[in-house]
Amino acid sequence: KRHKFWETQPVGQFKDIGNTSLPEGPIEPPLPLSDVKQEPYNLPTLYEWITCDISSEEMCNEVFNLLANNYVEDDENMFRFNYSMEFLRWALQPPGYFRSWHIGVRVKSSKKLVAFITGVPARIRVRDDIVNMAEINFLCVHKKLRSKRLAPVMIKEVTRRVHLENIWQAAYTAGVVLPTPIATCQYWHRSLNPKKLIDVGFSRLGARMTMSRTIKLYKLPESTITPGFRKMEIRDVPAVTRLLRNYLSQFVVAPDFDENDVEHWLLPKENVVDSYLVESPETHEITDFCSFYTLPSTILGNQNYSILKAGYSYYNVSTKTPLLQLMNDALIIAKQKDYDVFNALDVMHNESFLKELKFGPGDGKLHYYLYNYRIRQALNPAELGLVLL
Numbered sequence: 001k002r003h004k005f006w007e008t009q010p011v012g013q014f015k016d017i018g019n020t021s022l023p024e025g026p027i028e029p030p031l032p033l034s035d036v037k038q039e040p041y042n043l044p045t046l047y048e049w050i051t052c053d054i055s056s057e058e059m060c061n062e063v064f065n066l067l068a069n070n071y072v073e074d075d076e077n078m079f080r081f082n083y084s085m086e087f088l089r090w091a092l093q094p095p096g097y098f099r100s101w102h103i104g105v106r107v108k109s110s111k112k113l114v115a116f117i118t119g120v121p122a123r124i125r126v127r128d129d130i131v132n133m134a135e136i137n138f139l140c141v142h143k144k145l146r147s148k149r150l151a152p153v154m155i156k157e158v159t160r161r162v163h164l165e166n167i168w169q170a171a172y173t174a175g176v177v178l179p180t181p182i183a184t185c186q187y188w189h190r191s192l193n194p195k196k197l198i199d200v201g202f203s204r205l206g207a208r209m210t211m212s213r214t215i216k217l218y219k220l221p222e223s224t225i226t227p228g229f230r231k232m233e234i235r236d237v238p239a240v241t242r243l244l245r246n247y248l249s250q251f252v253v254a255p256d257f258d259e260n261d262v263e264h265w266l267l268p269k270e271n272v273v274d275s276y277l278v279e280s281p282e283t284h285e286i287t288d289f290c291s292f293y294t295l296p297s298t299i300l301g302n303q304n305y306s307i308l309k310a311g312y313s314y315y316n317v318s319t320k321t322p323l324l325q326l327m328n329d330a331l332i333i334a335k336q337k338d339y340d341v342f343n344a345l346d347v348m349h350n351e352s353f354l355k356e357l358k359f360g361p362g363d364g365k366l367h368y369y370l371y372n373y374r375i376r377q378a379l380n381p382a383e384l385g386l387v388l389l
């Protein structure tokens with residue numbers, strides 16, 4: 001497949017796969033800031049750039065609506081991600097964020113928002129290298145403006161603005177195959193509301209299975225079973241940071257979280273992120289941690305339901321409680337909160353609990369990418385300690 005844009009970019013190229021003589025690390029060196037293009041890339045005549053202030057209710061609502069109607073759908077067009085406004089503010093305003101990396105495209109005449117792309121700063125460790133990167137997300141072009149080569153312009157513009165902050169690497173994920181994935185992961189789904197998932201056509205009644213038998217199969221206890229299992233609070237940030245940093249150190253690619261990052265990304269936020277930990281009833285030591293984020297989806301073309309309430313496994317650490325038991329408590333919490341499904345990627349140690357906790361494999365893949373950073377050989381999902389939103 002010809003990748004006319006991606007073949008011009010400092011990313012692993014398909015032709016280089018297997019060429020282990022190429023060094024691991026940055027592909028191109030940083031430039032002096034004076035060499036970075038000072039003015040925005042040209043857009044087609046009818047359109048203009050707009051820097052989106054996500055703090056503004058009106059702007060955030062415009063972004064919400066663009067994504068709600070034009071963002072990612074599954075291959076069967078059964079679902080479309082429906083990121084909430086509070087989720088977008090959480091995802092886009094981490095410590096040290098740059099408003100200039102929240103980039104929109106408007107129609108000059110109508111001022112209608114028709115495209116969007118974002119970056120947020122993140123310190124990502126790759127093996128022993130800690131790299132300041134941009135995490136790129138929410139690339140979206142209105143359905144009516146597709147296949148006009150707008151995406152490469154959006155990507156070049158966010159690249160330019162990231163370069164202006166002296167950052168030269170990026171991390172991103174996509175369901176599509178581009179040059180060149182550093183890892184390819186699989187989604188797994190754990191039904192919490194099997195009747196709804198069957199009704200919308202995602203799941204099917206198993207052979208020789210009745211609906212009541214299916215509901216019973218996925219039934220969970222009313223309450224969590226681990227002694228000392230409780231919601232994370234702000235006073236837990238130092239202990240959770242220690243626990244998480246130690247746990248993530250075993251993976252090839254992982255965020256280098258400090259306490260500020262943990263406070264932003266992992267403190268519970270209603271309808272956005274849920275975090276629980278195990279505080280030993282004897283020693284009061286914090287021994288385990290689990291978290292999931294809330295990303296609903298619009299259900300496309302179903303008479304009975306319009307929204308799918310989905311939880312997504314985020315960061316989990318087990319040092320005393322078996323991961324299987326910890327994640328079962330996470331499922332119990334999600335069911336208590338009326339989630340329809342709990343999703344997880346096969347990253348980190350997730351493989352160890354998926355089948356036993358009755359997750360089923362999805363048909364979607366998620367490819368991880370680094371920009372301007374070569375990894376000699378693609379990683380196994382279990383070597384990834386990074387979850388993007």
Ligand SMILES: CCCCCCCCCCCCCC(=O)CSCCNC(=O)CCNC(=O)[C@H](O)C(C)(C)COP(=O)(O)OP(=O)(O)OC[C@H]1O[C@@H](n2cnc3c(N)ncnc32)[C@H](O)[C@@H]1OP(=O)(O)O
Nearest residue numbers: 003004005006137138139140141146147148149150151170
């Ligand atoms: C140092 C800093 C660096 C910062 C930047 C780092 C890189 C960040 C990269 C971005 C990371 C985003 C991560 C993220 O947000 C998470 S992945 C979600 C992406 N968004 C969606 O799928 C929403 C629905 N689809 C759309 O809105 C459009 O189809 C999009 C906008 C996707 C493409 O619009 P279009 O109207 O359908 O297509 P054209 O404009 O005609 O352009 C075609 C070219 O775009 C390439 N393409 C298609 N999908 C892509 C994708 N998901 N990533 C990268 N490239 C993608 C495609 O391969 C082709 O290039 P090629 O000819 O070379 O093959």
Ligand SMILES: CCOC(=O)c1cnc2ccc(OC)cc2c1SCCC#N
Nearest residue numbers: 072073074079080081187189297310343
């Ligand atoms: C019921 C299981 O599927 C999903 O939860 C779901 C929901 N919404 C989506 C929107 C766009 C979409 O595009 C790939 C996929 C989904 C999926 S499956 C992949 C995400 C996970 N887990």
